[in-house]
Structure formats: C-alpha cells, structure tokens
Amino acid sequence: EAAVTQSPRSKVAVTGGKVTLSCHQTNNHDYMYWYRQDTGHGLRLIHYSYVADSTEKGDIPDGYKASRPSQENFSLILELASLSQTAVYFCASSTRGPNERLFFGHGTKLSVL
Amino acid sequence: DAKTTQPDSMESTEGETVHLPCSHATISGNEYIYWYRQVPLQGPEYVTHGLQQNTTNSMAFLAIASDRKSSTLILPHVSLRDAAVYHCILRENTGYQNFYFGKGTSLTVIP
Numbered sequence: 001e002a003a004v005t006q007s008p009r010s011k012v013a014v015t016g017g018k019v020t021l022s023c024h025q026t027n028n029h030d031y032m033y034w035y036r037q038d039t040g041h042g043l044r045l046i047h048y049s050y051v052a053d054s055t056e057k058g059d060i061p062d063g064y065k066a067s068r069p070s071q072e073n074f075s076l077i078l079e080l081a082s083l084s085q086t087a088v089y090f091c092a093s094s095t096r097g098p099n100e101r102l103f104f105g106h107g108t109k110l111s112v113l
Numbered sequence: 114d115a116k117t118t119q120p121d122s123m124e125s126t127e128g129e130t131v132h133l134p135c136s137h138a139t140i141s142g143n144e145y146i147y148w149y150r151q152v153p154l155q156g157p158e159y160v161t162h163g164l165q166q167n168t169t170n171s172m173a174f175l176a177i178a179s180d181r182k183s184s185t186l187i188l189p190h191v192s193l194r195d196a197a198v199y200h201c202i203l204r205e206n207t208g209y210q211n212f213y214f215g216k217g218t219s220l221t222v223i224p
Contacts (some may be wrong), residue, residue: 042213
C-alpha cells in the first residue's frame with residue numbers, strides 16, 4: 001500500500017520563527033504536493049513538484065517555500081511563520097494519467113503563537 | 114475554483130444504503146469525476162473515480178448520469194467507519210490540473 005509519512009505530527013511555533021515540515025513517500029511517485037486545511041474548509045494547494053530539484057507554485061504560495069531534494073522527499077518551509085499560517089498541512093503524492101489518484105499523509109497540525 | 118455542488122450534510126443509519134449526490138453542470142468532456150473522503154485528523158482517502166461509465170469497487174458504486182452533469186456515490190450498508198466528509202471533484206488527467214477540495218458533504222452515521 002502506498003505510503004506518505006509526514007513529520008512532525010504537530011508543532012507549535014513562534015511568530016517570526018522558521019518552520020520546516022517534512023514529507024517522505026515510498027510510492028515511487030513523481031508528483032508531490034503540499035496542501036493546507038483550515039478548520040471547516042477544504043484543502044488548498046500551496047506548492048507541488050513533479051520532479052526532484054524542481055518545485056512549482058500552487059494556488060496560495062505566498063509565505064511558503066518548498067524543497068524537493070529527491071523523489072522521495074518534499075519539504076515545506078515557512079521562513080517567517082505568522083499567526084495566519086496556523087492550519088493543518090497535508091502532503092500527498094501521485095502518479096499521472098487516467099487512473100491518477102492522490103495518496104495523503106496524516107497531516108501536520110501547526111500552531112503559530 | 115469548485116465546479117461541483119454537494120449538500121452540506123447528510124445522515125444515515127447503520128446498515129442502510131446511502132446516496133451522496135453531486136451536481137457538475139459545466140463538466141467538460143475530458144474531466145474525470147473523483148470522490149475522496151476525509152475523517153477528522155486524517156488526510157483525504159481516495160474512494161473512486163470515473164469518466165462516463167458507472168464504476169464499482171470494494172468501497173462504493175459511482176453512478177454517472179448519461180449527460181454527465183451529475184453523479185451519485187452509493188455506499189451500501191454503511192457502518193460507523195463510513196462517517197466522513199465526502200468530496201466530489203472534477204479533474205482532467207492530462208497536463209497539470211489541481212484537485213480542488215471544497216467543503217464536501219459531511220455524512221453522519223447513526224448506530
């Protein structure tokens with residue numbers, strides 16, 4: 001079964017601090033994604049990547065950077081964390097094609113104080 | 114930019130068959146209809162998807178209208194584990210296109 005592992009599971013950060021969220025997949029998938037989810041809302045795409053050493057902006061990239069050092073690993077970086085970035089962050093991976101589907105991690109709950 | 118319309122919530126009793134509707138009146142010819150579900154504190158889970166024909170798997174049956182402007186996810190004999198938010202999503206599977214997750218339908222299952 002496809003596996004996407006996120007770390008940490010939860011984190012408390014201070015405003016203005018740097019936060020790094022990590023994601024590791026063992027699916028051999030080319031595509032990886034970072035979404036955020038605010039309470040009572042759907043998921044919104046922050047960044048994605050379709051190959052190692054390359055990242056693309058999603059729908060809400062401001063305030064976030066991403067890094068894809070290898071096919072298996074994809075990180076989300078908040079250089080200067082802000083209160084508005086308190087949310088649950090989900091990483092996902094996928095293949096491409098007519099049977100494409102996303103496989104999600106369990107999420108990282110980030111609280112910025 | 115959600116192109117689907119779903120009821121905010123639905124309720125069912127354990128053992129019943131649940132029909133979750135989704136309206137997508139402006140669907141284009143190469144857009145697939147995907148269903149994901151999400152339980153609290155977990156990431157969304159793939160349920161099923163289809164293009165034109167009805168599809169079935171171990172989790173659900175997807176009924177797609179002949180004009181493709183609506184679809185229904187059918188969950189037979191629901192259990193408490195089926196309580197989740199169900200998302201209906203349209204997506205082309207060529208090039209790059211995002212999966213847009215709206216609020217979905219929150220399904221409550223009563224024992």
